Structure formats: structure tokens, C-alpha cells
Amino acid sequence: MAPTPDWVKQLQPSGPQGHELLAAERACSQIPVEKLSELIHTKEVLDRKQRVLNILKSEKVFDKSQNYFAGRIDRFEAALARAKKLTNLRIKHGWTLDEYRTANELISEPGPYGLHDSMFLVTIDGQGTEEQKEKFLTKAEKYEIIGCYAQTELGHGSNVRGLETTATWDSASKSFIMHSPHLTASKWWIGSLGKTANFAAVMAQLIIDGKSYGPHPFIVQIRDLKTHEALEGVHVGDIGPKFGYNTMDNGFLLFNKVKIPHHSMLARFSRVDPQTNKYIRQGSPSLVYGTLTWVRSTIVMQAGSVLARGVTIATRYAAIRRQFQDRDAPEWEKGENAVLNYTMVQIRLLPLLAATFALHFTGKAMMNLYQENQKKMNAANANTESKRGPGPEELGAGSDSLADLHATSCGLKALSSTIAAEGLEVCRRACGGHGYSSFSGIGSWYADYLPTTTWEGDNYMLTQQVARYLLKSARTVISNPSAAATNDTTAILSNYLKRSEIGCAFDVLSNDTDIVQAFAWRTAFLTFEASKHRDEQKKPWNDLLVDFYRLSRAHSQYMVVKNFHEALESREVSSQIDTPTLGILRKLYRLFALHTLEQEGSEFYASGAVTVKQISLARTNAVMKLLKEIRPHAVRLVDSWAFDDWVLDSSLGREDGKVYEDMFYRASELNPLNRITVDPYPTSSVLFKKVEGEVGRSKL
Amino acid sequence: MMPDFTDHLKPRYDGTATLQAERAGSNIDVDELAHHLLSRDGFLERQKKVVDVLSRDPLFKKDQQMNLSRPERYHLGLARAKAIQRIVRREGWSHEDYKMCEYVNDEMSPYHLHMTMFVTTVREQGSKEQQAYWMPKILNYDIIGCYAQTELGHGSNVRGLETTAKWDPVKKEFEIHSPYLTASKWWNGAMGRTATHAIVVAQLLLPKKGADSEGYESHGVQTFIIQIRDAKTHQPLDGIVVGDIGPKYGYAPMDNGYMLFDHHRVPKLAMLSRYAEVSDETGAFTRLGHPAVVYGSLTFVRGQIIMHARLVLARAVTVAVRYCTIRRQFRDRDSKSDQDEEMKVLDYPTVQIRILPLLATTFALHYTGELMYNMYNKSRETIEKGDFGPLAELHSASSGLKSLCTMLAADGIETCRRAMGGHGFGGGSGLVGINADYLSKPTVEGDNWMITQQVAAHLIKKMTEAVKDPSAPPKDPTTELFQFYLKNRKHRIPQSVVHNSQIDDKAIVDVFQWRAADLSYRAYQARVVEKKPWTKLMIQLHALSRAYSEQILVTTFYNSFSTTTTSTLSGPTPSVLKTCFRLYALYTLDTFASSFTLTNAVSPDSIPALSDAILDLMTELRPHAVKLVDSWSIPDFLLDSALGRSDGKVYEELYDLAHRRNPLNRVTFNPYWRDEEIVLGSGDGGRGILAKL
């Protein structure tokens, strides 16, 4: 293609320029962006990001400009090159784990070392004995062996107990035989397995003497350390392209009677005695639930900022995008309206903006709870002996805080990742046509985030665990209504029981605390309804799944509202931020809560927490008023999430508002398709007349 | 591929047997229902004919598409577009056959705009002479066209376009010009690399009238047909910069383009002049006749979008239903025996509630699509007779329905995909491409949020009329409904649609209609009586449009039961369709419960009974699910889905795709970070990939 001619280079967008529009937006609000950023992220983290970012930007391999164009193999190859470079940089700059994680976060694409760095190391560390750690962990930390976590199979994901891969103890050779009896036993979806790993932590059914003991973890070598070819009897590869996550080599793995030594089975909690061939259980695996809870809490923690990326892009763009004059604008008022001024756009974006903060504060609270709980457990755990079996949500429901924490993390993982995933798509669509371009930066981010709704517990499945916990808590409260509440859940349940004869009257439209109460009331109401169905009427579990789903959703929404409210009332927040800003955060709180309340109106009404009139007023008055009040602060609020342009990689979301210039630049200068001249006529079989430089050729 | 030990492995449960058992469990006559749904214009036979030919041609093999880069996808898209033209000629196929090729080939072809917007615009807006000149060239593909309306800065607001066409009274030419960067044409399909000609929509600038006035004034947007590339070299003409806008969420094979003009001159004839003309002598602008036909064709396009939405949703539901009967996970929690098999996930209500209402929705869309089709044909005749009256009603209905139906389909695909857990995320789901491509639909042909304002404006107007003269003889069903509403609004008793677990179909229709009428009345109150600002009302107006469109879906579905074609279907089919009607209606009612209670359509106390009624309906529908999706007759070639295959060989196909047809597995990588080499044995120190960045 001919170089861009001068007359094009001189063109500018019409009307007020993007940077002027954003400057005007920023001028109409007093929110201290830096202060608010520090409240969200802390100064330490912001500095760390900046430091790491400067290093990444200076390395060619992290250049993002071709990401949106490349095919699967090139994407993967680049991702592997980046993963290697990052490991180099980590050594070179002596990065801490936090810094290394920050770097990955800033690059924001899944990389082929991803599962090695996380689940592989964690599994050995958490479930291996000291000798096993010595044997595997030391090498793994140096990347002399590279691993992955192979649990899910072609036929089973959610139902881990149904896994088909077997590890049969062979007493003669004192070794295990790994085997895949069916096609559906093939490991599947395993990150880093497809092309990268040479070891795997494999979950397999342990079989001794024909008897199955359930799934256990084994550390298995799968590829030769030199040639990187699969070992004898091992069949391994990449599962192919996906909706997103295409920089990751999710893999499959099959075994044909592969013998592995006794020490392969991670033996901190259970082992096979090589002398007696007996299965021996030792220690408490409840720490494993601790890990699960940690992973889920992290998902909750991240959901806010995951969503904030989309909200930042869409909000900035909607402030710059101008379309139509206001229908009611007076004749003399010239110029088109920013689409962010249309309530139709506000109702999609501003509740999501509120949700970013709601999720953020909830995530922080979750993390704190987790850490407190770890401390308690470590103190208490030394000598308890509990059996593997039912999860903690059933064991200590109603009394113990681990159970509460576990259930809460399940429900919040489901709710927060659903809000974030769906919210991103709402943001993308709110951008109109340009949202559909890869350069919006939302599409690929959304596609890569989507599996979060499925892994670490499918979002629908998880709600059953929450319901189980709430049912159990209801039983505790019903059986002893006068006992003192042991945690928040029993507190709201017994409060409801006590008042069920008197009823309630919550002033949700003018009292912030009453809003929390109303959410609690609805949760308690739904809990006792579920308990009536299951415990009194003995309805089959499966018939109640939809009710359970709604119950869990209600409970999690209550948690989010409560945590957001508590955060805003806390010293920690009020000491860091000025009063007017705090006032705006309160408005975000109200917007999030009332918008949710209005959406779920019929449950609130059915529980008696609010009247039909209140719902109607929330919808037509309160929410509308809040949109209007928050609108002027929208750009500063997203600014305070402090995403660097390099991270956003978006034409629409640029901090300087040069939306159109950047769209044009990427299309005309970076786009390899424009180096091709085609023959367009159907009668000619020539496709490309002329190709300048290197662009991919067809490979059918 | 070398043989290996995995060649003989079988899945634990046999998918083929599972689907057979499902099919044996229902007495629906699939062929009969398929014909009921899809017999218009020989759709089923045509589909079969075209699939037979394309699926045998290696160029139309779909399994590598997802591995290709953007330039490769375009390359492939162009190759297929050309091949289809040659096949059509070779086989002597009709235009309908050609459209079927595009449908089953299932990707946005670089020729797509040529045979849709480009040819339609010339046909509808060109004068007789212009048509005589251009049409043969277009139909013969001597030129290849596109439709350039949207610009970088403007899409929804067409009147705000910035490209200008300035009349030069001396040379009798137009000068096409892009005064700003935001005037660049943008998003226009087939323009990036393929087209030789474009329909360009630009502001017509004419010298100001009056002896002493200077300068130019705009006469609004007009359409021009303009050559943009040289017929031989295919290079852009002088004064034109044109190219592809880069990768998108979907639409990979399509070269959506950008284009800028530098005082580019075109002859007077370039302006399409059936409805508007610039005089040679005086430079005066005259409008000729009524361009209502243009709205007509827009309405037609939207009608087709709805018919298409039904098939798109049916496709997603087909995949989800078949896979979820084959996928087993967990034994029943209440099961007493270790020997019980694991449950099919479609037997879990939390899976059903995501998929079965969508299955019901495919039928709701169908009957309304039929209605639109008939309405369009009916009013086309009256338009040609010069009566534009019915168009407003039709146009307004079509906007609201376009918005609702494309949203239901777009969201439905994603709901189905997520209901399938991990495998739904994989390339083998067959829902990745369709999801990404279809997501353009909520935006194109009228942004789904924007166009609901047209519906609302129309309804407010109707309500105003009805209030003024509540007893005028009603011209259409909407007025009739509004008059009924106005008569009864003072003494409305909120209804319930379930009485002692009996469902009242008449009441269902009543509450949907009442809600739509009440929301119309409120909008009328707010805008006309209280004079509230339009912008403040938008959210309310959007909700109104949705409610009104849902009312159409429900009413039309209900009315279909009194037609003979539906009621004479054999076996359980009529009653299963009724179950679909109820499920769609109750599910919608439950989802938007507070909108129904706040409008006094239903009583708040009747809401809690809905969840159990919905569960019961799903239980009724469940045994027929596989046969219902079979009736939509989506060929495996089009499904392109391991999970949705009609023979149930889900796991075999997933494995085959991963193991035997995955190019990544032909490369061995070097995983150690100390070695800069990326591809093992390449020894290039990582420079290969670096060069591509």
C-alpha cells in the first residue's frame, strides 16, 4: 500500500478534540484521583506497577501491536518468548514474587508458564512431604522441571470423584501404574500441558488390590528433559483453539500403563505403605480447602479491577463519542451530545462503575477474613484429625468461621465473576460499532476472562454449596432460636425469626443501613423458604436447584452490599479520603444497591423487605437521580483505577482521548492486511495480486 | 499421523446410544415439524442440495479456521466467495441458492455487501438510466460494490455525516471530500480490500440561493455511486485513501474498510437520482416522490434479521441440548445406590432453566418472523399503490422486534455456551465463531438501544391519538389495545396466570398486552402531559419497546394455535408447542415480574407460584428436547460442532480435533527459559517470532 499521503496526515477529528473533551470532563469534578487511586491500590502497589511497567515497555518482545492480528501458532510462540523473557528479567532485576506477578498482570495474557508458577508449585508445596518437596520443588523453582496441574478430564470436570484415570498400586514392583481406560479418561483443558510442561501433577483414582480410594495427586514425568518428546506410553498434546486463552497451551494427556515410582504419590495427607500395601491417612486435608478458598477469594478480589478495565474504556469513549443533538436542546445550542449524557448509556455503564467499587471492597474484606482465618487455623489445626468427605460448608455450618468463609467464597466467586464477565460485554456493546473492533481492547480481555465463570467451581454448581451451608445454618437456628449468634449468617437468620411475627419496615430510599438490612432480610426469607422445601416437605435436592441458585445469589448480593457499606463507614477509608469524595462513593454504594434491589424487585417484595411502591420509586426516582449526580464524576472515577494505556491496549480507552487518531493509525499503519492487493473478480482464480513484506499465507 | 495406543479407546458412555434413546423417548414427528417450520420456498430441500455440494469441496472444510491469522482468514474468505460464484454458475443455481451457500458456509463473505446493500441501493434509489447502466455490471460482477455510510465519527446519527459532495456549477461535477479525520468512512464491509465501487453517503452541498449570498449550504445526505479502485491494477484512484480497518471481535473474513477523499471529482451522474436531483442549469435541488420504499427495504432487512435470529438461536440450542444429554456429571444427590449411573446434566434444573426457555424462544421467534414476513408482503402492495399508512406501524414494530430478537439470540448463544462448562469454551463447541460473528447484530442495522426510541415515539403518538378520540374506529391492533386499556384502566383487577397450578393461556396474553399498554400510557403521560425531557425518559422508553415487542411475540405465538397448520400437527406436537408457548411466557413474566406488577398487569401475590409452574413446564418439555432441536434441521456441516453432532460422537470428535487436526501439535517447542530458542531445533534464538512483532 502506498504510504499515507500528506493530506491524510494533516486531517484532524472534527469538533472538539478528544483530549479537550476529557480535560473538560476532568475539570467538572474535584475528585482527587491520586488519593483515590492510593485508597484502591495503595501507594506501594502503584509504585511497583510503574517500576515494572517501565522495564516491560523497553523490551521489544512485549510489544503488543501485532497481538490482535496474529494466528494461533504465532500467538503461542510469542507468549512463550515472553514467558522466557520474563523469567530472565525476574532474575536480572531480582524481582520478588509480587513483582513477578505484577509483571504478568500488566502483560495481561495467559502465558505458558502460568500453571507451573501457580498450581504445580502450590500442589507440591501443599501436599508433598518434606522429601518430596526436596526432590521436586527445588528443581521446579529453578524451572529445571516445568509442570502443570492435571485434574480435569475429557469426561469429567466438576465431578472430581468421577475421574477415570487410574493409578494402580503394583505391590510386586512397588510402583504405581498410570492408565487411561477410556477416551473420556484423557486429561483435558490442562494449562501449560499441551506444549510446555515436562512434568504434571496428575489427579488419578488410587487403586490398591482392586479397591478404589478416590482421586489422589501424583507427580509424573511426561516428556523427555532433553528432546522434549513424550515419554513411552504417554500421549500428550494441545487441545486446539478456544474462545479465548489462545496464548495458553491447554493440553490433553493419556497414559498406556505407565509405571511410576512409589515416591510419585504426594504423601502429606495419605500414602501407600510399600511394605504392607496398606492405605494410610495422616494429617488434616482441611488446609486444602484453605487453598481453594484462597484461590476463590483472589477471584473475588480481582473481579473489580477486571471489570474496571472495561468500564474505563467505555466511560472514556462515551465521553468523547458525540452523536445527535439533544432532542430538547434549544435551537442556538450547537453541537452534538456526548453519548454518556444519554440516560440509556448511563444506565448501562454507571451501575457497572459502582460495581467495580462494590466488588473491590468486597474482595478486600474477603482477603482479610481469609488471612485471619488462616492464622486461627494454623493455631488450632496442629492436632485435629478430620476425615476427607463432606466439605467444610457441611461440617461446621452455623458455628465455625471456616465454614462461613468457605461458603461465602463460593457464593462470591460465582456472583463476582458473573458480574465482571457480563459487565464487560455490556461495556463493549455500549460502545456501538467501535466496540466490535479488536482495537476497543474489550473483546479479547472478555474472551480471556470468560473461563473464570467455569473453573474453580462452575458458577452454577457453586451455588449448591452456599445453599447447603445456609440450610445447615437455618437448622442450627431453628433448633435453638435463643442461642447467641456465632457468626453473621446465624445472626441475620435469628433476627429474621425473631421478627417474623412483627415484620419489618426498611427505609431503603433514604437510609443506607436500612438497605443492608433489607438485603439481609431477603436472604433470610429465602433461606427459610428453602429450608421449608427441603427439610419439611422433603423435596428432592435436584428440584430445588433453581431456588438454591437464587438463594445463593441473594446471599452474595447481601455480602457485597454489606461489605461496601462497612468499608465506607470504616476509619480506614474515611481517614484517607476527603468528605466530598466519600459522599460520591456513598452515591455509588446507593446506586449499586438500589439498582440491584430494583432488578430483583419481586424477591424483595415477596420477602416483605420493601413495598411495591418503594421498588417503583427506586426505579423511577432514586436510580435516575443517582445517575445524574454521579455522571460528572465518571471520568475521574475511572481515572482513579489507574490503568496505564499500555495495559489497556485500547484505542477507545486512551487516557489522552485520542480515540480517532489511534483507530486510524492502527488500521492504516499496523494492519498487515493492507499490504495485500487482491484480484476481486470471481472469474479470476488469482486471489492476491501483490503482497508487500510478510503476511500469513493460507494453510488449509 | 502415526497410529498409537489411543486409536482404540472409546468414551466411557456411548453418545450415539444416548441420543438414540432420547429420540426414542418422544413421539414427535421430526419431519413433519421440520416442514411446518421450514418449508417456505423449499428451504429444506435447498439446504440439503447446497450442503451436499459445499461439504464435498475441500475449500469449505472448516476445522482449521480458528487457527488462522486475520490475513489468512480474509484470504480464505475471498477464495470461498469466488468459489461460490463459480459453483453457482456451474450448477445453474438461483439467487436463493446463492443465499443458502452464504448461510451454510457461515462466514461473512467479502462479496456479501455487493449482493445486498450495494445492489439494493442502486435498484431502489437509482433513476431508470442509472439502473440500466449499472445493474448489468453489478449482476455480472464486472464491478464489486460496497455500502459506505458509517464514518469514524458517526454511525447512528446519519444526518451528522461529515463527508461532503460539493456541486461545481461550472464543471457540472461533484467534489467528494473528507474535511476531517472523523469524516473517514469506517466499518464499511468489503471496502477494505475487495470493492471496486462504493455507494457513498455524503452531505450534498449546493451554492446558497439568492443573488447576493455566498458560500454553500447542506441539503442533507444523498447517495453517490463512486468508483474507488482501478479496474485493472486494483489500486485506489487518485485522491482516495482506502484500506481495511483491522481485526474485530468476529467477521474475520470480511474486510470492513476506511476511506478518505481529497477533493475527488465525480460526474453528475454519480448521484443516485430516483428521489432527488440537482438541476444542470440552475443548480437547484428537487425532491422527486416519496422515498418510503427505502424505509420499506429497511423493514424488510429487519424482518430477515428476525427470521435469521430464530435459526441462530436454534443452532446454539441444538448444540447445548444434544451435548447436555450426553454429558454426565455426578450421581443424583438423593440416590441410594452406588450402581446408579451419573446424571445427564440436562436433567439438572439449573441447566434446564438456562436452555429450555431458549428452546421455547426459538418457536416464539418463528411465529413472529412469519408474521413480519406476511405483514411486509401485504404492505408492500399498498405502498406500491401509493398508500404509506401501514408503513409506520410496520416500521415501528420491526425496530422493536429487531432489537429484542437479536438480543435474545446474541445473549442466548452465550448462555448456551456457558451452560456447557469447560467444553463450551473450546473450539469444538461450534459456538465460538457464531457468537463472535453474531454479536455485530445488536449494533448493525440500527443499534439495539437506539432504535427502541423509534418504537416508543410511535407508541406515544398512537396513545395520544387514542386519548384524544377513544372511540374512533381502530385502524390496527395497537389502537384497539390502547382503546381497550383506556376504557378499563380505572377498574383494572391485576390478574394471575396460574390458578391452582392450572395455566390460563388467555390470561397470559392479557397480561402481556396490558403491561405494554400501561407502559405506553405512562410514557405518554411523562412526555406529552408532563413534558419531561426525552433524554431523561430513555430508560423507560427502552423498557416500553421491549414490553411491546414481547407482547407481539406472545400474542402471535398464541394466535398460531388457532391456525389449522399448527393444530393439525400429529401426535404430541401441538401440545408440546403449547408447552413452549407457556414456558416462554412464564419465564419472561418471572424474569420481569416487577414490571408486570407495577403496571397492574398481574398481582404481586401471584408471582411466587411461577417458579414451580416453570419447573413443571420444563419437566414436560424435557423428553422432547432432542427431537425439537432435530426439527430445526441444522446440518452438521453448518453446526460445525463436536458437542452438537447429530450422531452424538462428542468425545471422539473432540479428541480427533485436538490430536489429529491440530497444527500446534506438529511443532515441538523448547520450554526452558535459559534457552532463547523457542521452536526446538530451530536454533534461531527466538528471532523468528520477534521479527513478526
Ligand SMILES: Cc1cc2nc3c(=O)[nH]c(=O)nc-3n(C[C@H](O)[C@H](O)[C@H](O)COP(=O)(O)OP(=O)(O)OC[C@H]3O[C@@H](n4cnc5c(N)ncnc54)[C@H](O)[C@@H]3O)c2cc1C
Ligand atoms: C480455559 C480453561 C483452562 C482450564 N485449566 C485447567 C487446568 O489447568 N487444570 C485442570 O485440571 N482443569 C482446567 N480446566 C477445567 C475446569 O476446571 C473445568 O472446565 C471446570 O471444573 C468445569 O467442569 P466441566 O467442564 O466438566 O463442566 P461440567 O461439570 O461438565 O458442567 C456442564 C454443565 O453441567 C452443570 N452441572 C454439572 N454438574 C451439576 C450438578 N451436580 N448439578 C447441577 N448442574 C450441574 C454445570 O453447571 C454446567 O452448566 C480449565 C478449563 C478452561 C475452560
Ligand SMILES: Cc1cc2nc3c(=O)[nH]c(=O)nc-3n(C[C@H](O)[C@H](O)[C@H](O)COP(=O)(O)OP(=O)(O)OC[C@H]3O[C@@H](n4cnc5c(N)ncnc54)[C@H](O)[C@@H]3O)c2cc1C
Ligand atoms: C461488523 C460491522 C459491520 C458494519 N458494516 C457496515 C457497512 O457495510 N456499511 C456501513 O455504512 N456501516 C457499517 N457498519 C456500521 C454500523 O452501521 C454502525 O456501527 C451502527 O450504525 C452503530 O453506529 P455507531 O457505531 O456510530 O454507534 P454510536 O451511535 O456511536 O453508539 C454508541 C453508543 O451510544 C448510544 N447512543 C447513540 N446515540 C444515542 C441517542 N441519541 N440516544 C441514546 N443513546 C445513544 C448507542 O446506544 C451506543 O451505546 C458496520 C458495523 C459493524 C460492527
